[in-house]
Amino acid sequence: MSKAEISLTINDEERRVYVRYADTLLHVLREELDLTGAKPGCLNGDCGACTINVDGDPMKSCLMLAVEAFDKKVTTVEGLKNTPIQTQFIEKFAFQCGYCTPGFIMNCHALIQKYPNADDTVIKDWLESNICRCTGYQEIEEAIKAALPNYQQGT
Numbered sequence: 001m002s003k004a005e006i007s008l009t010i011n012d013e014e015r016r017v018y019v020r021y022a023d024t025l026l027h028v029l030r031e032e033l034d035l036t037g038a039k040p041g042c043l044n045g046d047c048g049a050c051t052i053n054v055d056g057d058p059m060k061s062c063l064m065l066a067v068e069a070f071d072k073k074v075t076t077v078e079g080l081k082n083t084p085i086q087t088q089f090i091e092k093f094a095f096q097c098g099y100c101t102p103g104f105i106m107n108c109h110a111l112i113q114k115y116p117n118a119d120d121t122v123i124k125d126w127l128e129s130n131i132c133r134c135t136g137y138q139e140i141e142e143a144i145k146a147a148l149p150n151y152q153q154g155t
């Protein structure tokens, strides 16, 4: 199958890469660009382990073709070093095996950017797109609340 060279903007860097038209962004990030933070889980959009951020929105990179990312701003968990949510995941021990953690951090980071006043209801709704098999969601919710600039208790 033929490949095409495309330019992707990832974590504020331009990266040139040869991709097949059918390659998912998850595959290209991990196998071609050595960005292994996004994890393969279900590969069908259910688990959220592969979540990245595209133009400000959380996206499941197993459902997106790499060529669709052309001309968009992509952020992976490698680009979120020392952000409030990354720090709070560590502070609140919001992980066990850690396999799902990059996806959760990406999703929670987007929540904080979009809804700095999020309450409990918004947080619970937002977390439904990601699945963790081994830690409690309570620690993850605590990490979000600690990282939210204007957290409001829900009613």
Ligand code: FES
Binding pocket: 039, 040, 041, 042, 043, 044, 045, 046, 047, 048, 049, 050, 051, 060, 061, 062, 063
């Ligand atoms: S691997 Fe993408 S949602 Fe599960």
Ligand code: FES
Binding pocket: 095, 096, 097, 098, 099, 100, 101, 131, 132, 133, 134, 135
């Ligand atoms: S911490 Fe292990 S799957 Fe979530």
